[in-house]
Amino acid sequence: MSTDVPVSGETQSPPSLGARLRALGAELAFPVGLFFISRLALFLLARVSLVFDNRLHRAPFQQTSLAGLDAFCRWDCGWYTEIAQQGYARPQATNFFPLLPVLGRLVKETTGLSIQVSLVLVANIAGLLGLIVLYRLFRMLEGEDTARVSLLLFTAYPFAFFQSAGYPESWMVFLTALALLLSVRGRHWWAALALGFGGLARHLSLVAGLSLLFQQLRSRGGGLKAWFHRDILALAIPLVMTSLYFVFLWRKFGDPQIWWKVRGGEWAGAWAGLATWWKGDWAPEVSLYVALSFIPGVGALLLTTRRRWWTLAVFGLPLMLVLWTVGLVGLGRYSAAVWPAFLPLGAWLSRHPALRGPVVLGCALFQGMLVFLFVHAYPIN
Template structure:
């Protein structure tokens, strides 16, 4: 066993990680198949479905609807004029790629979406490793990518959902930002904005990064011509933690005026990209609020920033503790962001985590799908790997994540009618 492990360690990084990712997906597939054997009566198929039917439920049916029939020109409404659930809530890039693959190969649409999800998930793991290598040693970066691959909601990376495609594009965009390839990041960000609603927090991230880079050097900018020295890192940064490597890009090097203008341009493109899909929905339907009206159908009420967190807190913890719970959650996350392992992620990845969490606090209606929506916080997987180089610790994290996959699939993916009807969505 030790000899086999030593030989495996000599493999190229992409082969090591690719094998580990596929092994993780095989474990998740076994969990899906075991849960399918326990699946009873449901809205989609007879009890005890096979694996392929079992993974093509929930939002996968909506993506298949978009692939086959596109988007409605007019928003569907009930007799009272209330907008009903419809395809505008689901971004177009994933089903468009599925339609193209079906046209090229002739395979079934569900199979096309599954193939794209699987390949995107594998590619995302490889890009995430390259991103993590800018802040960590090879072994620590590999463990961080493995943590992402085995995360409790990682089974979603192999079902016909857009999460794996969005994760690939998000990781690629962050990698290009860390490498200061701001112009190259622009088309990637536009594609990302058409895969899932991550454009708003990404625009906030690069906008704040621009201010962070340019503010200390405004006097130099006003004189013009001279290169600008970028800040070495976040204020109050702590010394490197275990497993951290020297940054692969010059985090304490020089930012030229051209780089700053490119970063400003990326901020503008990201902002426009965030508005792209709501704008398309408006142009097609003629309703300025077509996208937001559709999104809020699943909530059962209009969007009011922050309020759903307090409503859910009261529902879970009572009228007093429930109002305090969101503040406790935010305080805990701030403490996490100030911890040494998270500080070691660097300014770009920390900013992304902050902006994405703020985005969730402002716009998200917290419910069972929230677990899946935490996947874009994947940089925190590297901070988890920074905690200790112990194989026992890192192996325990992987085992714990796989056990929690069981909980996620059995509790949320498998369908079981609630007393009031319906079921909790994954």
């Protein structure tokens, strides 16, 4: 008998630590490699473009340094910079949730880096973790080849560079993906805790609570009894954690709803939707946001076509509908955070290998153009 074949009834010893580390390294190789290659390309593009022309489109009109990481702190990153430095000093800042500026301030105080660079670093830490979690979840659902193609599409999507900028989108992706991965594995309380932090990064993360509920009911076979399981109580955790921010607003400004009320003033346009866009005269970049948003929009719709994708569909499709309703001005970066939509798109592209290179390369080149505009402070936000 070959020594490679276990004797009947013989128990196999667990794999050694070295074997487990090698397996982990093999699993992490693709998402980690993709992260570093994509970020290196983005940061080199920003640096080279600002070396050749360091003029900015908006005040102060002159880049003060030759394109460090702070080149990815533009537009709304300025609000997070203000919050990290001064706290919530004025009501208009309350539209921006606290997780990113709190972590940015912590990195600044620990490392001595500027707050702008700290915010970008924090965003990229989440970007790395997000790719690792997405790869594991996608591979669990569809296998390695589809997981790789889906992750490539997600990274190459023209507005995916916002996962590298001083914005909370990367934290929303990481924490919602982690919540769904934990929920699929039956760890419902940990999933709820992860989603609670997601709510503190961006309140739209809470839409993923629909997936956590669906997965719980699905795992118990549905029916009335499934609603009375003790794990259902875990779904209150994200609501309670996010509500802590509203308690803070009540103590600071005397109104827990002030973040919602200020939207009617300075932020009125940011809450517009497709119906408003269709009737109005918007800037060209907004029309670009709308056109490209139909890429993840189609992907979100395709999530309904396979039962094993339904847990993701219960998050991705409602989120896309919400963004089309109230997310017009930020629809580019918002739609890039609808990560479930890239699984069915990757599954389709994996069946058409001749199209993989042209599609991914075309998206990446388009993303490069948008990065050039963003770091030069053109209105891509």
